[in-house]
Amino acid sequence: MFVVKGGDFLIKNVVFDMGGVLIDFNLLKTMNKCFSEEYHEILTEKVFGGQFWRELDRGILKSADVIPTILPEIPEDTRQLVAEMISDFYPYMPVYEEMYDFVKRIKDAGYNVYLLSNATARFFDRYLDIPAISLMDGMFISCVYKLLKPEREIYEAFCNKFSLVPEECFFIDDMPQNIEGAKAYGMKGYVYKAPDYSGLEKALNAEGVVF
Numbered sequence: 541m542f543v544v545k546g547g548d549f550l551i552k553n554v555v556f557d558m559g560g561v562l563i564d565f566n567l568l569k570t571m572n573k574c575f576s577e578e579y580h581e582i583l584t585e586k587v588f589g590g591q592f593w594r595e596l597d598r599g600i601l602k603s604a605d606v607i608p609t610i611l612p613e614i615p616e617d618t619r620q621l622v623a624e625m626i627s628d629f630y631p632y633m634p635v636y637e638e639m640y641d642f643v644k645r646i647k648d649a650g651y652n653v654y655l656l657s658n659a660t661a662r663f664f665d666r667y668l669d670i671p672a673i674s675l676m677d678g679m680f681i682s683c684v685y686k687l688l689k690p691e692r693e694i695y696e697a698f699c700n701k702f703s704l705v706p707e708e709c710f711f712i713d714d715m716p717q718n719i720e721g722a723k724a725y726g727m728k729g730y731v732y733k734a735p736d737y738s739g740l741e742k743a744l745n746a747e748g749v750v751f
Contacts, residue, residue: 549707551728551749554646555698557689558657560714561732562672563633567593570625570632579618586613587622596626597658599683603627630666636734640671646744647675649751655679656698656711658688678702689713690721699725710747712740 559565567588575583587610595601603626610626611619625632647653655676657663661683667673680698687694699706706726713719719729730743744751 549705551651551710551744551747552708553652553654553702553704553710554744554749555654555656555709555711555727556643556672556676557711557713557715557718557732558655558659558663558670558673559633560734561636561712562639562655562670563630563635564734565629565633570629574621574632575618579615582614583618583622586610587626594658594688596660597682598688599661599686603660603662628662628666630662630669635670635672637671638735638737640675642737642740643672643675645751646749649749651749651751652677654698654702654704655681656689656694658682689715689718692721692725695722695725695727710744710749 556562568584571580571583571588590610592601592606592610596603596606607623607626611623614622643653653676655673655678657680659681663681663683667679673679678701680694680701682688682694685694685697687697689695695706698704699709707728709727711719711722711727711729712732713722713729714732714734716731719731722729728747730740732740
């Protein structure tokens, strides 16, 4: 049931980010877990704080392009694991299991649900391992379109692809800048910090999304 909450638009579409929302994506936490503290500074500088992650997500670089450049700059005994992570980081991003039921409740209440994510091409090998994605009415993955959040163009392309009105969309992302980008385009949004399902539900309810 759609409920009017101010303005002339009803929220009909709930849009989910992936990393930090459906799965636990945290580069620095993974580094702290997988590597000796003596390597943290150089790995932060050369790998986990590197701009190349965004270029992989944009789809203008492939992991095979990045790995030969990065490995000579880091300690030898970290190279194999770093190469594996750059090639496929999904084993280090566990699923938030409870999010499946959360998304299903929204969908069962009559809303459309979508995925809008910055992600590399490896996504297409791994997305079936994320249960909530099976519920999505559509997916928009950055590397396919050479666009990134929070660029205005990605929100515009997303809405155009699925013929959505931005004011009828509520976007959930863990990064404030991505929510600001969505709002600047006309979407509603909420900065989500896992696992605050109660806070997220209240934010949705406040915009008339009742489930």
